[in-house]
Amino acid sequence: MKKDLFLHNYNISSQDRRTLNKHNSFLIWFTGLSGSGKSTIANAVENALFKKGVKTYALDGDNIRKGINNDLTFSPEDRTENIRRIAEVANLMVDAGIVVLAAFVSPYKKDRENIKNIVKDINFVEVYVNTSIEECERRDVKGLYKKARAGEIKNMTGISAPYEAPDNPQIEVKTETENIDEAVAKILKCIEPKLKLSK
Numbered sequence: 667m668k669k670d671l672f673l674h675n676y677n678i679s680s681q682d683r684r685t686l687n688k689h690n691s692f693l694i695w696f697t698g699l700s701g702s703g704k705s706t707i708a709n710a711v712e713n714a715l716f717k718k719g720v721k722t723y724a725l726d727g728d729n730i731r732k733g734i735n736n737d738l739t740f741s742p743e744d745r746t747e748n749i750r751r752i753a754e755v756a757n758l759m760v761d762a763g764i765v766v767l768a769a770f771v772s773p774y775k776k777d778r779e780n781i782k783n784i785v786k787d788i789n790f791v792e793v794y795v796n797t798s799i800e801e802c803e804r805r806d807v808k809g810l811y812k813k814a815r816a817g818e819i820k821n822m823t824g825i826s827a828p829y830e831a832p833d834n835p836q837i838e839v840k841t842e843t844e845n846i847d848e849a850v851a852k853i854l855k856c857i858e859p860k861l862k863l864s865k
């Protein structure tokens with residue numbers, strides 16, 4: 667559909683806001699099964715960045731689905747729309763000069779590819795939180811796997827809906843062999859150079 671849209675040019679650029687904040691802005695995207703450790707690790711990374719004076723914001727599955735995306739289910743189509751909207755929101759925040767941490771199951775490769783189109787490759791860091799379905803089910807933080815096994819939840823990722831693991835993530839964390847501190851250190855090491863403003 668053709669729309670009559672006219673973008674107004676504002677004087678303050680994304681680069682101006684980054685300069686004011688004294689750091690670059692980008693999106694750190696955590697993908698993995700429910701219970702894999704996305705929120706725990708994103709939270710710990712945000713704490714570490716906040717202590718360094720970095721302006722951050724965390725977007726998380728349950729919060730977003732209670733608000734802006736409360737009309738969406740877990741069907742494949744709705745998951746695609748969920749990720750698209752989150753990527754658009756994250757893109758605005760990156761433009762605002764913020765380091766955004768997003769923790770979503772995001773099980774489809776094509777949807778994660780689309781995030782890169784929205785925020786641009788250079789602003790996107792993919793973190794694969796790799797935890798086996800057996801371990802996630804053992805943790806069962808929210809009791810969802812038990813419900814899925816009992817047939818009370820449909821389309822449960824890893825049980826009755828697919829999870830397509832990334833082929834080439836910038837960062838992979840294996841939570842069954844790496845503890846939270848090790849995961850945070852690995853992520854910080856990768857993103858620290860990205861925080862520096864380009865001259």
Ligand SMILES: Nc1ncnc2c1ncn2[C@@H]1O[C@H](COP(=O)(O)OS(=O)(=O)O)[C@@H](OP(=O)(O)O)[C@H]1O
Nearest residue numbers: 700701727740745748770771772773820821822823
């Ligand atoms: N069917 C099904 N499959 C997966 N997850 C489910 C499901 N039903 C509810 N939940 C809860 O919703 C959280 C995942 O939401 P997301 O927005 O991250 O999902 S997705 O990216 O659109 O696939 C997920 O949060 P996390 O456990 O933090 O991953 C669950 O708490």
Ligand SMILES: Nc1ncnc2c1ncn2[C@@H]1O[C@H](COP(=O)(O)OP(=O)(O)O)[C@@H](O)[C@H]1O
Nearest residue numbers: 699700701702703704705706807841844845846
């Ligand atoms: N190395 C680890 N990294 C992250 N979480 C871990 C690790 N080891 C155990 N856990 C536990 O696994 C659970 C992960 O839950 P959560 O962060 O909510 O996952 P998700 O956001 O992917 O659904 C937490 O209870 C956390 O304490």
